[in-house]
Amino acid sequence: MILRTDEPSTAMTPAPTRRLGVVRSGQPGPTLMITAGLHGNEPAGVIAVRRFLETFSGSEPGFIGEIAAFCGNVGASLAGKRYLDHDLNRRWSRERMMGLALAGPSDRDREDDEQLALSREIDDTMARARGPVYFLDLHTTSAAGYPFSMIADHPEQRVFALRFGLPIILGLLGQIDGVLLEYLRLRGCICLGIEAGQHDRSSSIDHHLAALRIAVVAAGLLPGDSIPSILDASQDTLRRARGELPLLMRVEDRHGIRPDDEFRMEPGFANIERIEKGQLLARDRKGEIRARESGILFMPLYQGLGDDGFFTGQALATDIE
Ligand SMILES: [Zn+2]
Numbered sequence: 001m002i003l004r005t006d007e008p009s010t011a012m013t014p015a016p017t018r019r020l021g022v023v024r025s026g027q028p029g030p031t032l033m034i035t036a037g038l039h040g041n042e043p044a045g046v047i048a049v050r051r052f053l054e055t056f057s058g059s060e061p062g063f064i065g066e067i068a069a070f071c072g073n074v075g076a077s078l079a080g081k082r083y084l085d086h087d088l089n090r091r092w093s094r095e096r097m098m099g100l101a102l103a104g105p106s107d108r109d110r111e112d113d114e115q116l117a118l119s120r121e122i123d124d125t126m127a128r129a130r131g132p133v134y135f136l137d138l139h140t141t142s143a144a145g146y147p148f149s150m151i152a153d154h155p156e157q158r159v160f161a162l163r164f165g166l167p168i169i170l171g172l173l174g175q176i177d178g179v180l181l182e183y184l185r186l187r188g189c190i191c192l193g194i195e196a197g198q199h200d201r202s203s204s205i206d207h208h209l210a211a212l213r214i215a216v217v218a219a220g221l222l223p224g225d226s227i228p229s230i231l232d233a234s235q236d237t238l239r240r241a242r243g244e245l246p247l248l249m250r251v252e253d254r255h256g257i258r259p260d261d262e263f264r265m266e267p268g269f270a271n272i273e274r275i276e277k278g279q280l281l282a283r284d285r286k287g288e289i290r291a292r293e294s295g296i297l298f299m300p301l302y303q304g305l306g307d308d309g310f311f312t313g314q315a316l317a318t319d320i321e
Contacts, residue, residue: 020069021053028130029064036138040076045138048208085109092183134219145271150193163218171251210234246315255309
């Protein structure tokens with residue numbers, strides 16, 4: 001794979017506030033709701049949202065509906081940390097939100113307060129929606145690699161995701177409990193999670209910005225012919241970032257590991273890569289771990305702690321490739 005070696009340029013000034021911007025048309029239509037900075041060490045999404053909103057006045061011909069963008073974890077973003085007390089993207093459920101609302105301030109940690117404040121904005125946005133609600137959650141990763149998108153494996157979620165040209169991974173969201181994307185999908189939103197690349201690369205901002213420009217058209221807030229050159233350039237940016245990877249892939253298997261496995265990934269794999277049956281993927285104390293089938297390798301574990309060694313799956317056919 002080819003990685004761009006651009007300089008880090010993701011300093012976040014001014015400091016983020018909960019509301020990054022709300023632009024509402026006088027004409028009813030779909031809502032595009034966006035969260036960035038749900039993890040505080042991922043400033044690229046916040047920067048991209050700001051750049052996008054600087055160039056979007058709301059008086060564009062044909063603009064309908066509403067754009068509402070929020071910073072997910074303001075406190076952690078100010079501190080430049082993934083989170084302060086616990087991961088804000090692991091505890092989203094209706095039951096928990098009801099419990100949090102009833103809990104006293106002394107029973108809540110800092111992410112609980114963030115979650116309450118963010119969920120109020122989300123609830124208000126959904127209450128004033130005058131059409132379908134589309135939801136984008138913008139993230140970046142600690143390791144370098146291809147940008148990609150994640151959706152739940154349901155047909156109605158695919159149509160929107162296929163408009164972006166990024167690799168789409170199905171089945172990854174189902175591996176983690178309590179993520180905001182799934183919470184909002186169950187509340188009726190069309191949801192797309194974007195991992196735009198490595199945390200501090202300027203190309204990650206470019207990918208998020210391209211996704212935002214595509215999203216306003218794909219969600220139906222702007223007619224496609226209103227910004228043809230910007231739309232083409234944005235789709236081109238994401239298509240080029242995808243390279244030769246398939247458009248649609250599904251995670252089918254997880255290689256879970258325990259600390260005493262002595263698991264070591266073979267060097268050189270990208271975050272998404274085609275593999276052949278029998279190919280050596282990793283080693284542990286029992287010996288070699290080889291691919292059981294030809295297909296795709298996802299998220300090999302090279303750094304940090306975790307109990308996911310890697311995932312494997314298959315490319316799926318689409319009729320638009
Ligand atoms: Zn994240």
